[in-house]
Amino acid sequence: MNKVIAIVDGCSTGVLIAQEFNRSGFRCVHVQSSANPPRIMTGAGGYHAHEYMATVVHDGNLQETVAFLSTFEVIAVVPGVESGVELADALAAAIGVPCNHPALASARRDKYQMAMAVRGAGLRSIPTLLTRDVAHALSWIHGGIGFPVVVKPPKSGGTDGVTLCDNADALHEAFSALVGKKNILLLVNEALVVQPYTSGVEYIVDTVSSDGVHQITDIWEYGKRLSFNGASFVYDHAWLLPAEGETQALLTQYAKHVLDALGIRHGAAHCEIIMAKGAPVLIEVGARICGGFVPVLCKAAIGRSQIDALVESIVSPAVFKASASEPYKLRNHALRVLLVSGTSGQLDRLPLLKDVHRLHSFHSIQLGVHPGGRIERTTNFFSHPGKIDLIHANRDVLLHEMSVIRELEANGFYEVKKEKE
The missing domain is CATH 3.30.470.20 (ATP-grasp fold, B domain)
Incomplete structure:
Protein backbone atom coordinates (compact mmCIF):
# COMPACT_ATOMS: atom_id res chain seq x y z
CA MET A 1 0.00 0.00 0.00
CA ASN A 2 1.13 3.57 -0.69
CA LYS A 3 -0.40 5.05 2.44
CA VAL A 4 2.18 6.02 5.05
CA ILE A 5 2.15 6.51 8.84
CA ALA A 6 4.47 9.16 10.28
CA ILE A 7 5.73 8.24 13.76
CA VAL A 8 7.38 10.90 15.91
CA ASP A 9 10.05 9.56 18.27
CA GLY A 10 9.25 5.90 17.71
CA CYS A 11 11.64 4.70 20.39
CA SER A 12 11.29 2.77 23.65
CA THR A 13 7.80 1.21 23.64
CA GLY A 14 7.12 3.29 20.53
CA VAL A 15 9.13 0.79 18.46
CA LEU A 16 6.10 -1.48 18.61
CA ILE A 17 3.93 0.99 16.69
CA ALA A 18 5.87 0.79 13.43
CA GLN A 19 6.09 -2.98 13.75
CA GLU A 20 2.31 -3.32 13.98
CA PHE A 21 1.61 -0.91 11.13
CA ASN A 22 4.11 -2.78 8.96
CA ARG A 23 2.38 -6.06 9.77
CA SER A 24 -0.87 -4.46 8.66
CA GLY A 25 0.61 -3.60 5.27
CA PHE A 26 1.39 0.07 5.86
CA ARG A 27 4.74 1.76 5.51
CA CYS A 28 6.15 4.16 8.10
CA VAL A 29 8.42 7.19 8.13
CA HIS A 30 10.19 8.33 11.27
CA VAL A 31 10.38 11.88 12.59
CA GLN A 32 12.97 12.58 15.28
CA SER A 33 11.68 15.55 17.27
CA SER A 34 15.12 16.98 18.06
CA ALA A 35 18.69 16.81 16.79
CA ASN A 36 19.78 16.08 20.37
CA PRO A 37 17.13 13.87 21.96
CA PRO A 38 17.44 12.89 25.65
CA ARG A 39 19.24 9.65 26.39
CA ILE A 40 16.12 8.18 27.96
CA MET A 41 14.67 8.20 24.42
CA THR A 42 17.75 6.94 22.55
CA GLY A 43 19.44 4.33 24.76
CA ALA A 44 18.75 0.62 24.44
CA GLY A 45 15.22 1.47 23.36
CA GLY A 46 16.24 3.68 20.43
CA TYR A 47 14.14 3.53 17.30
CA HIS A 48 14.60 0.66 14.83
CA ALA A 49 15.67 2.22 11.53
CA HIS A 50 14.85 -0.89 9.52
CA GLU A 51 11.15 -0.49 10.37
CA TYR A 52 10.99 2.78 8.40
CA MET A 53 11.25 3.70 4.74
CA ALA A 54 12.74 7.11 5.63
CA THR A 55 13.74 9.27 8.58
CA VAL A 56 13.87 13.03 9.09
CA VAL A 57 15.35 14.97 12.00
CA HIS A 58 13.19 17.95 12.95
CA ASP A 59 15.39 21.02 13.47
CA GLY A 60 12.65 23.28 14.77
CA ASN A 61 11.36 24.40 11.37
CA LEU A 62 7.85 22.97 11.10
CA GLN A 63 7.39 23.86 7.44
CA GLU A 64 10.56 22.02 6.42
CA THR A 65 9.41 18.86 8.21
CA VAL A 66 5.95 19.22 6.67
CA ALA A 67 7.56 19.57 3.24
CA PHE A 68 9.48 16.33 3.82
CA LEU A 69 6.34 14.45 4.87
CA SER A 70 4.40 15.89 1.94
CA THR A 71 6.47 13.72 -0.42
CA PHE A 72 4.58 10.74 1.01
CA GLU A 73 0.88 9.93 1.24
CA VAL A 74 0.77 10.38 5.02
CA ILE A 75 -2.61 9.43 6.52
CA ALA A 76 -1.73 9.77 10.22
CA VAL A 77 0.91 11.24 12.52
CA VAL A 78 1.46 9.29 15.73
CA PRO A 79 3.73 10.06 18.72
CA GLY A 80 5.80 7.11 19.92
CA VAL A 81 6.71 8.52 23.33
CA GLU A 82 6.13 11.66 25.39
CA SER A 83 8.80 13.74 23.64
CA GLY A 84 6.93 13.37 20.35
CA VAL A 85 3.47 14.48 21.51
CA GLU A 86 3.66 18.20 20.73
CA LEU A 87 5.36 17.82 17.36
CA ALA A 88 2.97 15.05 16.30
CA ASP A 89 0.02 17.35 17.09
CA ALA A 90 1.54 20.22 15.12
CA LEU A 91 2.46 18.07 12.11
CA ALA A 92 -0.97 16.41 11.92
CA ALA A 93 -2.71 19.80 11.95
CA ALA A 94 -0.33 21.25 9.34
CA ILE A 95 -0.60 18.27 7.00
CA GLY A 96 -4.36 18.10 7.31
CA VAL A 97 -4.76 14.56 8.64
CA PRO A 98 -6.94 13.71 11.68
CA CYS A 99 -5.62 15.59 14.69
CA ASN A 100 -6.46 16.52 18.24
CA HIS A 101 -7.89 19.96 19.07
CA PRO A 102 -5.08 22.40 18.14
CA ALA A 103 -6.09 25.05 20.70
CA LEU A 104 -5.56 22.55 23.53
CA ALA A 105 -2.18 21.25 22.33
CA SER A 106 -0.25 22.77 25.24
CA ALA A 107 -2.77 21.36 27.75
CA ARG A 108 -1.97 17.86 26.52
CA ARG A 109 1.65 18.29 27.50
CA ASP A 110 1.98 20.93 30.24
CA LYS A 111 0.71 19.58 33.57
CA TYR A 112 -0.41 22.97 34.86
CA GLN A 113 -2.39 23.81 31.73
CA MET A 114 -3.74 20.26 31.77
CA ALA A 115 -5.11 20.74 35.28
CA MET A 116 -6.62 24.08 34.28
CA ALA A 117 -8.33 22.57 31.23
CA VAL A 118 -9.79 19.74 33.29
CA ARG A 119 -11.04 22.16 35.93
CA GLY A 120 -12.40 24.47 33.25
CA ALA A 121 -14.48 21.59 31.90
CA GLY A 122 -16.15 21.24 35.29
CA LEU A 123 -14.42 17.97 36.16
CA ARG A 124 -13.03 17.09 39.55
CA SER A 125 -9.41 18.26 39.72
CA ILE A 126 -6.59 18.81 42.19
CA PRO A 127 -5.90 22.46 43.16
CA THR A 128 -2.78 23.45 41.22
CA LEU A 129 -0.22 26.26 41.35
CA LEU A 130 2.56 27.01 38.86
CA THR A 131 5.44 29.08 40.21
CA ARG A 132 9.22 29.36 40.29
CA ASP A 133 9.12 31.27 43.59
CA VAL A 134 9.17 29.15 46.73
CA ALA A 135 7.81 32.09 48.77
CA HIS A 136 4.80 32.22 46.45
CA ALA A 137 4.31 28.50 46.90
CA LEU A 138 4.50 28.79 50.69
CA SER A 139 1.98 31.63 50.71
CA TRP A 140 -0.40 29.54 48.62
CA ILE A 141 0.07 26.50 50.87
CA HIS A 142 -0.43 28.49 54.08
CA GLY A 143 -3.49 30.14 52.52
CA GLY A 144 -5.50 26.99 52.99
CA ILE A 145 -3.90 24.17 51.00
CA GLY A 146 -1.64 22.92 53.78
CA PHE A 147 1.15 20.36 53.77
CA PRO A 148 1.95 17.80 52.45
CA VAL A 149 2.19 18.88 48.83
CA VAL A 150 3.55 17.33 45.66
CA VAL A 151 6.03 19.29 43.56
CA LYS A 152 6.88 18.33 39.97
CA PRO A 153 8.13 19.75 36.68
CA PRO A 154 5.30 20.75 34.32
CA LYS A 155 6.85 19.05 31.27
CA SER A 156 8.94 16.04 32.21
CA GLY A 157 8.18 12.32 32.16
CA GLY A 158 7.72 9.36 34.48
CA THR A 159 8.31 10.29 38.10
CA ASP A 160 11.22 12.59 37.28
CA GLY A 161 11.37 15.37 39.85
CA VAL A 162 8.11 14.35 41.53
CA THR A 163 8.68 15.18 45.21
CA LEU A 164 6.45 14.88 48.26
CA CYS A 165 7.10 17.78 50.64
CA ASP A 166 5.91 17.57 54.23
CA ASN A 167 7.18 20.97 55.37
CA ALA A 168 8.75 24.26 54.29
CA ASP A 169 12.31 22.93 54.47
CA ALA A 170 11.47 20.09 52.09
CA LEU A 171 9.76 22.56 49.75
CA HIS A 172 12.83 24.82 49.69
CA GLU A 173 14.99 21.79 48.95
CA ALA A 174 12.77 20.67 46.08
CA PHE A 175 12.69 24.12 44.47
CA SER A 176 16.46 24.43 44.81
CA ALA A 177 16.99 21.03 43.20
CA LEU A 178 14.56 21.51 40.31
CA VAL A 179 13.99 25.13 39.29
CA GLY A 180 16.27 26.18 36.46
CA LYS A 181 17.60 22.65 36.00
CA LYS A 182 17.14 20.36 33.01
CA ASN A 183 14.82 17.41 33.45
CA ILE A 184 15.17 13.97 31.87
CA LEU A 185 13.64 15.28 28.63
CA LEU A 186 16.37 17.98 28.53
CA LEU A 187 13.83 20.75 29.12
CA VAL A 188 14.66 23.45 31.67
CA ASN A 189 12.22 23.57 34.58
CA GLU A 190 11.36 27.28 34.41
CA ALA A 191 8.70 26.78 37.11
CA LEU A 192 7.17 23.96 39.12
CA VAL A 193 3.69 22.57 39.58
CA VAL A 194 2.57 22.43 43.22
CA GLN A 195 -0.47 20.41 44.31
CA PRO A 196 -1.81 19.16 47.65
CA TYR A 197 -0.96 15.51 48.20
CA THR A 198 -3.99 13.40 47.35
CA SER A 199 -4.18 10.04 49.08
CA GLY A 200 -5.88 7.11 47.46
CA VAL A 201 -5.27 4.22 45.09
CA GLU A 202 -3.66 5.11 41.77
CA TYR A 203 -4.95 3.65 38.52
CA ILE A 204 -3.94 3.69 34.88
CA VAL A 205 -6.60 3.91 32.19
CA ASP A 206 -5.26 3.44 28.66
CA THR A 207 -7.39 4.51 25.74
CA VAL A 208 -7.57 4.93 21.97
CA SER A 209 -9.84 7.43 20.22
CA SER A 210 -11.15 8.04 16.71
CA ASP A 211 -13.23 11.12 15.88
CA GLY A 212 -13.94 11.55 19.59
CA VAL A 213 -15.12 7.95 20.07
CA HIS A 214 -13.10 6.54 22.98
CA GLN A 215 -12.21 2.92 23.66
CA ILE A 216 -10.79 1.69 26.99
CA THR A 217 -8.01 -0.78 26.15
CA ASP A 218 -6.72 -1.65 29.64
CA ILE A 219 -7.00 -0.57 33.28
CA TRP A 220 -4.26 -1.08 35.90
CA GLU A 221 -4.12 -0.66 39.66
CA TYR A 222 -0.78 0.45 41.13
CA GLY A 223 0.79 -0.57 44.43
CA LYS A 224 3.34 1.84 45.93
CA ARG A 225 5.83 1.99 48.78
CA LEU A 226 5.71 5.32 50.58
CA SER A 227 8.78 7.02 52.11
CA PHE A 228 11.14 4.38 50.73
CA ASN A 229 14.90 4.68 50.12
CA GLY A 230 14.70 8.38 50.93
CA ALA A 231 12.14 8.97 48.17
CA SER A 232 8.58 10.16 48.66
CA PHE A 233 7.39 6.93 47.08
CA VAL A 234 8.39 4.23 44.63
CA TYR A 235 6.13 2.06 42.52
CA ASP A 236 6.01 -1.56 43.67
CA HIS A 237 3.69 -3.43 41.29
CA ALA A 238 0.71 -3.08 38.96
CA TRP A 239 -2.34 -5.32 38.44
CA LEU A 240 -4.24 -5.58 35.17
CA LEU A 241 -7.91 -5.28 36.14
CA PRO A 242 -11.03 -6.60 34.41
CA ALA A 243 -12.75 -3.92 32.35
CA GLU A 244 -15.96 -4.15 34.34
CA GLY A 245 -16.60 -3.34 38.00
CA GLU A 246 -17.85 -0.47 40.13
CA THR A 247 -14.48 1.26 40.34
CA GLN A 248 -13.73 0.63 36.66
CA ALA A 249 -17.04 2.21 35.67
CA LEU A 250 -16.18 5.39 37.57
CA LEU A 251 -12.66 5.47 36.11
CA THR A 252 -13.89 4.85 32.58
CA GLN A 253 -16.52 7.59 32.64
CA TYR A 254 -14.12 10.11 34.19
CA ALA A 255 -11.27 9.25 31.79
CA LYS A 256 -13.49 9.80 28.76
CA HIS A 257 -14.56 13.20 30.09
CA VAL A 258 -10.89 14.10 30.63
CA LEU A 259 -10.05 13.14 27.05
CA ASP A 260 -12.82 15.43 25.83
CA ALA A 261 -11.62 18.26 28.09
CA LEU A 262 -8.11 17.99 26.62
CA GLY A 263 -9.29 17.81 23.04
CA ILE A 264 -8.05 14.25 22.54
CA ARG A 265 -10.14 13.05 19.60
CA HIS A 266 -7.66 10.75 17.88
CA GLY A 267 -4.95 8.32 18.94
CA ALA A 268 -3.75 6.79 22.16
CA ALA A 269 -3.77 8.22 25.67
CA HIS A 270 -2.38 7.12 29.02
CA CYS A 271 -4.44 8.44 31.95
CA GLU A 272 -3.15 8.41 35.53
CA ILE A 273 -6.02 8.75 37.98
CA ILE A 274 -6.39 8.51 41.77
CA MET A 275 -9.54 7.26 43.45
CA ALA A 276 -9.79 9.66 46.38
CA LYS A 277 -12.72 9.56 48.80
CA GLY A 278 -14.67 7.36 46.46
CA ALA A 279 -14.31 9.46 43.32
CA PRO A 280 -11.69 9.76 40.55
CA VAL A 281 -9.39 12.74 40.16
CA LEU A 282 -6.72 13.25 37.51
CA ILE A 283 -3.00 13.12 38.13
CA GLU A 284 -2.03 13.60 34.49
CA VAL A 285 -2.49 12.32 30.93
CA GLY A 286 0.08 11.34 28.32
CA ALA A 287 -1.36 11.75 24.81
CA ARG A 288 0.47 8.64 23.56
CA ILE A 289 0.62 4.90 24.18
CA CYS A 290 1.47 3.49 27.60
CA GLY A 291 5.20 2.97 28.09
CA GLY A 292 7.18 0.18 29.69
CA PHE A 293 6.16 -2.28 26.95
CA VAL A 294 2.85 -2.69 28.78
CA PRO A 295 1.08 -3.37 25.44
CA VAL A 296 3.05 -6.61 25.13
CA LEU A 297 1.74 -7.81 28.49
CA CYS A 298 -1.80 -6.74 27.60
CA LYS A 299 -1.61 -8.65 24.33
CA ALA A 300 -0.68 -11.80 26.24
CA ALA A 301 -3.37 -11.38 28.91
CA ILE A 302 -6.24 -9.92 26.86
CA GLY A 303 -5.39 -10.94 23.31
CA ARG A 304 -5.43 -7.32 22.18
CA SER A 305 -3.30 -4.31 23.11
CA GLN A 306 -3.55 -0.53 23.00
CA ILE A 307 -1.35 -0.63 19.88
CA ASP A 308 -3.73 -3.05 18.14
CA ALA A 309 -6.57 -0.64 18.88
CA LEU A 310 -4.48 2.33 17.70
CA VAL A 311 -3.74 0.67 14.37
CA GLU A 312 -7.38 -0.33 13.91
CA SER A 313 -8.55 3.22 14.69
CA ILE A 314 -6.47 4.51 11.77
CA VAL A 315 -6.73 1.76 9.16
CA SER A 316 -10.32 0.63 9.92
CA PRO A 317 -12.03 3.48 11.80
CA ALA A 318 -15.55 2.17 11.16
CA VAL A 319 -14.65 -1.21 12.67
CA PHE A 320 -13.00 0.52 15.62
CA LYS A 321 -16.00 2.73 16.35
CA ALA A 322 -18.47 -0.14 16.05
CA SER A 323 -16.76 -2.08 18.85
CA ALA A 324 -15.36 0.81 20.93
CA SER A 325 -17.91 0.39 23.73
CA GLU A 326 -17.33 -3.35 24.15
CA PRO A 327 -15.35 -4.06 27.35
CA TYR A 328 -12.17 -6.07 26.98
CA LYS A 329 -12.07 -9.56 28.51
CA LEU A 330 -9.21 -11.03 30.52
CA ARG A 331 -7.96 -14.37 29.27
Missing part, protein backbone atom coordinates in the same frame (compact mmCIF):
# COMPACT_ATOMS: atom_id res chain seq x y z
CA ASN A 332 -5.54 -14.49 32.20
CA HIS A 333 -4.57 -12.33 35.16
CA ALA A 334 -1.45 -10.20 34.69
CA LEU A 335 0.85 -8.62 37.24
CA ARG A 336 3.91 -6.44 36.73
CA VAL A 337 6.40 -6.62 39.60
CA LEU A 338 8.82 -3.68 39.65
CA LEU A 339 12.22 -4.69 40.97
CA VAL A 340 13.55 -2.55 43.80
CA SER A 341 17.16 -2.04 44.88
CA GLY A 342 18.19 -0.84 48.32
CA THR A 343 21.78 -0.09 47.36
CA SER A 344 23.92 1.54 44.67
CA GLY A 345 27.13 0.36 43.06
CA GLN A 346 28.43 -1.96 40.38
CA LEU A 347 26.18 -4.94 39.77
CA ASP A 348 28.39 -8.03 39.74
CA ARG A 349 25.83 -10.84 39.43
CA LEU A 350 22.18 -11.78 39.55
CA PRO A 351 22.70 -15.23 41.01
CA LEU A 352 19.01 -15.93 41.71
CA LEU A 353 17.69 -14.88 38.31
CA LYS A 354 17.21 -18.53 37.38
CA ASP A 355 14.70 -18.84 40.23
CA VAL A 356 12.56 -16.12 38.65
CA HIS A 357 12.47 -17.97 35.34
CA ARG A 358 11.21 -21.07 37.19
CA LEU A 359 8.10 -19.34 38.52
CA HIS A 360 4.88 -20.92 37.28
CA SER A 361 3.52 -17.54 36.19
CA PHE A 362 6.72 -16.15 34.65
CA HIS A 363 6.08 -14.39 31.34
CA SER A 364 9.03 -12.06 30.75
CA ILE A 365 11.63 -9.84 32.36
CA GLN A 366 12.99 -6.46 31.36
CA LEU A 367 16.31 -5.71 33.01
CA GLY A 368 17.33 -2.07 33.27
CA VAL A 369 20.81 -2.96 34.47
CA HIS A 370 23.04 -5.93 33.71
CA PRO A 371 26.09 -7.42 35.48
CA GLY A 372 28.99 -5.06 35.02
CA GLY A 373 26.70 -2.04 34.92
CA ARG A 374 25.72 0.39 37.63
CA ILE A 375 22.69 -0.25 39.81
CA GLU A 376 21.07 2.61 41.74
CA ARG A 377 18.99 2.67 44.89
CA THR A 378 15.43 2.75 43.64
CA THR A 379 14.04 6.24 44.22
CA ASN A 380 11.97 6.87 41.08
CA PHE A 381 10.49 5.18 38.04
CA PHE A 382 13.79 5.26 36.18
CA SER A 383 15.95 3.59 38.84
CA HIS A 384 14.06 0.31 39.06
CA PRO A 385 16.59 -2.43 38.18
CA GLY A 386 13.95 -4.12 36.05
CA LYS A 387 10.42 -5.40 35.68
CA ILE A 388 9.07 -8.94 35.90
CA ASP A 389 5.80 -9.71 34.18
CA LEU A 390 3.67 -12.57 35.49
CA ILE A 391 0.61 -14.15 33.84
CA HIS A 392 -1.61 -16.91 35.18
CA ALA A 393 -5.26 -18.00 35.21
CA ASN A 394 -5.20 -18.01 39.03
CA ARG A 395 -4.71 -14.61 40.69
CA ASP A 396 -3.55 -16.26 43.94
CA VAL A 397 -0.60 -17.77 42.08
CA LEU A 398 0.49 -14.28 41.06
CA LEU A 399 0.20 -12.99 44.63
CA HIS A 400 2.31 -15.86 45.95
CA GLU A 401 4.96 -15.56 43.28
CA MET A 402 5.26 -11.80 43.78
CA SER A 403 6.09 -12.57 47.43
CA VAL A 404 8.68 -15.09 46.22
CA ILE A 405 10.32 -12.36 44.12
CA ARG A 406 10.47 -10.04 47.13
CA GLU A 407 12.08 -12.82 49.19
CA LEU A 408 14.69 -13.29 46.48
CA GLU A 409 15.41 -9.55 46.49
CA ALA A 410 15.90 -9.65 50.26
CA ASN A 411 18.19 -12.65 50.12
CA GLY A 412 20.92 -12.10 47.57
CA PHE A 413 19.17 -11.41 44.27
CA TYR A 414 21.59 -8.54 43.62
CA GLU A 415 25.33 -8.99 44.21
CA VAL A 416 26.57 -5.43 44.30
CA LYS A 417 30.02 -4.01 44.85
CA LYS A 418 29.05 -1.41 47.42
CA GLU A 419 30.40 2.09 47.17
CA LYS A 420 32.68 3.56 49.81
CA GLU A 421 30.91 5.70 52.35
